[in-house]
Amino acid sequence: MELKEIFKIIIILGNITLALNTFLFFKDYRKKTVAFKIIAFYLLYVLIIQLRMSYLSSLHLNNLHYTHFYFIGQLVLLSFFFILEFKNKLLSNIIKIYLFIASLSLGLCYFLFPELINKHNMFEVVITSIPLTIYSFIFLVRRIDSDNKKFIYLNSGLFVYITCSTLIFVAGSFKSDIKIFIWFFNASLYLIYQILVFVDWYKNFRKLN
Template structure:
């Protein structure tokens, strides 16, 4: 069973590396794209670090999850700030960041476990942004980043519940294999997310880069 998990995890990482490389080449084209590319790069670094800490050093890597949560929220908020062109996005980002700081400072132990409230809050806000972007691109003929938006939307909706229930791993009564099922599901959604990002690049930037 873990072998299967390793394989889908590696496929996800493969697509993530691929997307990071191809998006880095198209970086200069758009401000929103810059933040998305930085998001991909950060995702890659954090995923690899987590893997290294977990599999090689055999230590708990859950605090990286909290780091990722914050970085993901900041970068995707900036991404949607440029897509939606609404100052409200920045304001909401600051409020949530202040809240998260308060949360971590008042309970330092939270860093070493999953943070269900933080995960649900940040990812729900991002989901609302994706909905706004859907609405915005309703009457646009060729909206940019539509597939990325769909990817973010689907992945965040599914993974919110998975991560929010992450602390179940500490419940000794639940067998590791059963919990792994959720992680596998998450990895599969992650592959779908990365594939959608890849298709977006293939559709919009592949030709432009190879023409120039």
């Protein structure tokens, strides 16, 4: 089996796991905390984007513009999640201020340079992803010795995936024969991330009878 075929299988498995996680997080949605509900909407949001991108890719159509929705939406939703979970006024205010500045910066960026909508925007990747790795790291440090282990698996996967994928997005500068290995690694990390999301639900949120 060629690497490209394995790559496609991993992408499909990642999407299936994401769809399963979305279903599980919405199953008992009304009985959960606001932070849990934000994660549920985040999973649904990402699922819609992933399915749309996969559909366009199957038709050999450009789907690059959907990555902008992914990065910006991810920053917004996860920022609100961390604000709720940190329960720290200083940290919450820092996240809110940064979210406003980042949103304003990206808005101006695409207003002044609309041609970037159909291109990889490294500025966008950096200002939307690096803060999330920092928030996730702070979350893990604060919760690792705590009795409350909710979302710790999810954040572990998030931290590793976003940290690595941020670096991987420089793949545009690599030769085409190397790109497939880079994107294969990225897809594998995403599958692992979604598996950890499932582990978090199973260990911390599933309804026990």
